[in-house]
Amino acid sequence: AQKVTQAQTEISVVEKEDVTLDCVYETRDTTYYLFWYKQPPSGELVFLIRRNSFDEQNEISGRYSWNFQKSTSSFNFTITASQVVDSAVYFCALSEAKIYNQGGKLIFGQGTELSVKP
Amino acid sequence: NAGVMQNPRHLVRRRGQEARLRCSPMKGHSHVYWYRQLPEEGLKFMVYLQKENIIDESGMPKERFSAEFPKEGPSILRIQQVVRGDSAAYFCASSPGQSLAKNIQYFGAGTRLSVL
Numbered sequence: 401a402q403k404v405t406q407a408q409t410e411i412s413v414v415e416k417e418d419v420t421l422d423c424v425y426e427t428r429d430t431t432y433y434l435f436w437y438k439q440p441p442s443g444e445l446v447f448l449i450r451r452n453s454f455d456e457q458n459e460i461s462g463r464y465s466w467n468f469q470k471s472t473s474s475f476n477f478t479i480t481a482s483q484v485v486d487s488a489v490y491f492c493a494l495s496e497a498k499i500y501n502q503g504g505k506l507i508f509g510q511g512t513e514l515s516v517k518p
Numbered sequence: 519n520a521g522v523m524q525n526p527r528h529l530v531r532r533r534g535q536e537a538r539l540r541c542s543p544m545k546g547h548s549h550v551y552w553y554r555q556l557p558e559e560g561l562k563f564m565v566y567l568q569k570e571n572i573i574d575e576s577g578m579p580k581e582r583f584s585a586e587f588p589k590e591g592p593s594i595l596r597i598q599q600v601v602r603g604d605s606a607a608y609f610c611a612s613s614p615g616q617s618l619a620k621n622i623q624y625f626g627a628g629t630r631l632s633v634l
Contacts, residue, residue: 433621445561445609445625491561495621504574505551505563506611506623 402427404494406509413482414517421477421512423492429453433495434468434475435506440488451475482516489513520545522612522626523592530632537597537604539629543612549573550593551623552585555607567593600633607631 403426413419425434436448449459451468459466463480479486493506523542531537543550552564566574567587578585582600587593597604607630611623 435622437625442627443607443630444627445611447622447624450622493561504621505566505577506553506561507563508553508561510560 402429402494402496402507404492404507404509406490406492406512408512409510410513410515412515412517415484416481417516418478418480419482419514419516421479421490421492421514423475423477423509425473425475425492425494427494427496429496435493435495436466436475436477437491437493438488439491439511445491448477479514482514484516484518487514487516522547522610522624524608524610524626524629526629527627528630528632530634531600532634533601534599537600537631539595539597539608539610539631540592541595541610541612541626542592543610544614544624547612547614547624549613549615550587551611551613552593552595553609553611555609555628557606561609564595597631600631602633605631605633 405424407422432453434451438446438448449466456468456470465478467476489511491511492509495506496504522544525540529537548569550567553561554564555561563577565578565585569587570589582598584596607628609625609628611625613621613623
């Protein structure tokens with residue numbers, strides 16, 4: 401069965417520190433996608449990134465970077481030089497590959513609440 | 519470009535009443551997903567719909583819950599005879615297609631249901 405684990409429930413850092421949010425997943429599919437979403441205090445869910453299972457290249461977008469390692473089934477998210485506006489709950493998710501290679505439901509981890517203090 | 523629109527943002531119901539949650543997908547998106555976020559829990563999948571079809575309802579409770587996505591109009595998540603345990607945030611997401619390559623789900627702001 402598919403499963404996503406975010407072992408860190410809460411993380412608190414001081415502004416300008418780097419912080420890494422861990423995500424470990426389980427799946428039997430060979431084709432799958434991994435996602436990160438941000439849920440700020442206002443409550444909406446904001447899409448951050450999607451990676452497919454065939455592309456293990458790390459990705460950087462501004463202060464955000466993602467490290468995908470199939471060997472350890474991990475898809476970790478690093479925020480460099482954190483800012484107060486980064487305070488949010490961050491969710492890692494896995495998309496199943498259903499019949500006919502269709503996209504389907506997202507399986508979410510429990511989320512990591514990041515608090516960045518000034 | 520409007521995003522995924524959910525209404526109402528907040529809904530208060532008394533036990534036994536019906537709750538109707540609406541979701542209008544992003545323009546050009548024909549696939550809708552509903553998720554529920556219970557207090558202290560992560561997001562759990564409920565149902566996946568395409569226009570006029572339910573593709574996957576494996577996360578829907580067996581009773582009182584139903585969903586539709588008609589040819590015209592928004593998707594509706596309907597909860598009959600609400601109970602206190604239904605109090606949660608309900609999120610709708612839409613995607614442009616069914617293939618994995620198109621399956622980026624964009625979320626609405628959610629509907630917070632409170633059952634008194």
